[in-house]
Amino acid sequence: MAQKVAIYIRVSKKDESQDTENQLLQLQEFCVTNSYIIYKVYQDNESGKKGRSERQGFDELFKDARAKKFNLVLFWALDRFSREGMFKTIKYLEQLESYGIRFRSLTEDYLHTDNELTRNLLLAMMSTFAKLEIQKISDRTKAGLERAKQKGKTLGRVPIDGETIKKIKELRSSGSSISKTAKKLKVSISTVRKYQ
Template sequence: MKKAAIYVRVSTGKQDIVNQLPVLKRFASTRGFSIVRTFSDVASGARADRVEFNKMMSAAAAGEFDTILVWALDRLSREGMSKTVNLIEHLNKIGVDVVSYTEPYLDTTNELAKNILLAVVSTLAKAEREKISERTKAGLERLRRQGKKLGRPPFPGSVREKIRALKKNGYGARETARKLNVSHVYVINVLKSAGNKRGIKKAVSVSTERALKNRR
């Protein structure tokens, strides 16, 4: 008899857990599963605590059971198809199958069904990623048309001044980055920018001096 765990995740309170658990236990019995652990998470409002889910994943990795029973796939993961595929594949790699009560096709104990499921879900995940990419590009293009600047806002001038001051005092780029809690690359860019400006000013000064001499 296969050892199984039940995972229940609800968003409306404990009553749903009370309703789902007996059904899942009867379902497990008809499938020949022995329930060894039960995990229940309750999402309250905007919060979605996954304490029990994390415990379940640790127990799965420890080999405490070889099947996870869920009411529906969206109870296992609501983070999009891509992460759902990764989760199912990860569980399969450590020898744990996933069975959904309300979705008979979601049964990775059957090798053929598992391969078909992963192929379909992977395709949906790819389509989902492409849609997100398209929405992101469209959003950026809209902001460009509105004349809005994209990317991270620049650090305050005071930070750039501190970088240049530390440079004068002999601090290296990495040491400066650690001291000011900014990236090493940002420090280098600030110093390069300062160097370029000095170079431009010097070139302009030399050019002006030559022009004045020629006039004389």
């Protein structure tokens, strides 16, 4: 039975030198060569860094994937599919897999899941890269916080002093509401709840 294919194409609005037409023609030729039936072409003219809900074509693709309207998603390159970072991109690919939908990149021949062994190996590798990316982000964040601390910057909220705590207790015992107390003392509602 021939594969029913969803084609996903995307260009960024900001880059006028890009055109979906070139992507689409080559993806359609690939489908003809491989006797794939094109179910639908999904298109976005948005940044690939935008989330699923901000890309109408991408969101529709996933809704139709969940309904199993096709069994393969074909895209020009992984960065045309998503540029939200490795972790989020892998989550999208795993989501397709959970629906029983395969995926394939036209320009990255290694990036396809037609073969079960290749699919398992590919997802394991991509998952590892995503974890490494998360660790790298965490390390950079920690280094940035440490640098800020060394420069004498206060991290997090400014600590509540004893005088403010005393005023919170007084206002609350005199019948002032939590929100009015917070507003009057310019502190958060959770701070008032904590010290009332």
